[in-house]
Amino acid sequence: MISNAELVKKYCRHNKKFPHIWCPGCGNGIILSGLLRAVDGLGLRKDEIAFVSGIGCSSRAPVYVDFNTLHTTHGRALAFATGLKLAKPELTVIVATGDGDATAIGGNHLIHACRRNIDMTTIIFNNYIYGMTGGQYSPTTPHGAHGSTCRAGNIENPFNISALVEAAGASFVARTTSYHVMQLQDLIKKAIRHRGFAVVEVITHCPTLYGRLNKAGGAPEMLKWQREVAVPKNKAAKMSPEELEGRIVTGVLVEKELPEYCDLYDEIIRQAREKAGRGGENE
């Protein structure tokens, strides 16, 4: 396996941009390194990767790496990525987004991207909170948990992101945590290889805000928690709903072959051209 030093040398930007903005102990760096290892494992060229993100701590990931990188507006990364992929289908499009970015302000784009089944990979950094703006509750903050805008405990109910994207029609859904680094790179690899819309939900930790506001400890404690609550899918299949209460099922949750949007659109173009006879210009 590629060493950390080699990984940095090969994929991180040499001109400017370091140190990064993430807090010590933040899980975001682990996920980024998981992505880079997946890219390396797949042997993808840097030129063919477009790495797109929205706004948030997690969405800062693209600026550090030497791909075609697009840091967009809050919640809209998938819509930008959709246009980019249609314009340049040969690009491998990867989207980094936070739980708030993907499921609050960007929730509409997320579900529609799922049902369109356009070939791209979305990595959702789920830290259960709005990191960048100071720890406000997000659509995945657990009921009863604390945030800077729910000091008395969250009275809303959280989304289960993997279930949400499955229901919306994503053809590949996987989940892991930032503790499970080997599984993380493996799942991202599978997601990139999958032809269609793929989501990898990564449960991660924000020690600075979620950890502090919920007395969940620092990064080590939060990682330990991830190790304890994670259950691989095949093991979960043999467990009762009571036993699964509070646990996080990991692994490939959905994998199905569905017609891909760009392929279908190519067929539309072929038919339209045939019907128009020639180039269709000026008439």
Next chain:
Amino acid sequence: MKKSTQYRLLQGNEAAAEGALAAGVRFFAGYPITPSTEIAEILSVRLPELGGKFIQMEDEIGSIAAVIGASIGGVKATATSGPGFSLMQENLGYACLTEVPLVIVNVMRGGPSTGLPTSPSQGDVMQARWGTHGDHPIIVLSPASVAETFHYMVKAVNFSEKYRNPVIMLMDEVIGHMRARVSLPPWSMVETVNRIIPNMPPEWYVPYERTSMGVPPMASFGSGYRYHVTGLVHDEQGFPTGKSSEARDNIMGIFKKIERGFREVCLVDYHRMEDAEHAIVAYGCMVLSAMSAIEELRDDGIKVGLIKLGTLWPFPRFALEHYLPQLKTILVPELNMGQIYREVVRVDMGRAAVEKINKINGELITPDEIIKAVRGLAR
């Protein structure tokens, strides 16, 4: 491909779509809305015939986002809207700061809110200028006939590509739905402009370094030039910066390139202005009423002419300034409460008497109403 000019009966919205195609637009993302829906319907058929792509997004926020993505992918792109223009504002600012070429067609309808969906209005003039947050330059064109819609659409695409700035085609419902026989030139006769692309090797590419024209060359993603695009204020490398000198260079840079192109992007026409003592300043469908009013007023011996604004922003102040010494009065008829009127007053600086006629109830301002107003002023 037809080599000769064609004559066709077209609606303004169709002319906008044809103009976009002739200018090389090969991507469209939109969301249905009256009164611009025809543009989406036509392009959904025409684009695939040309190997281009159409997508109906989940809303107008997603539409402009997809258009920006496609443009960064190297394809000339447009979006459409109406009240959806309000939803596009945040990403419009993104395109200004990241300098991504694109054209938005906003066929205005009565507002605010859901307003008067099928009635003409010119209520979005100031929104087109200042709708997105923060200081930014913008180019806004407003055609006054079906034929002009075709030509302005070509220009809109060309300006956006040349200056790497969003351009807004601000149309009204009258022009959008009017039918007229227009001549469409063969595409070989249509002048098209493409964004400058880098000609240096990728290692030397500094993505936001301006050429002598003030516009940075734009590499498309996947072309071998890897770089960063962000809506944060950035340095020449495209990386976020908090340094005040770099922030100033970034923002001033986007203003300066449009200032440099000011004369080129200002489309203005004059009618019977040589000896005019009274001017009507009009744009969009108000030009039609103004033109017939002028015929009648001239028959009565009143020396009145038309300053027709094809470009609303940047405001073509020189068009007024040139004639101000000879003018006694200026009349500004608008289907809003007086949005361009304010600009005219600002440029006039008390020299000629400036008056306005406004309607915001979905009705047009008729030639008779203009005639009456000019007669009153001329007396």
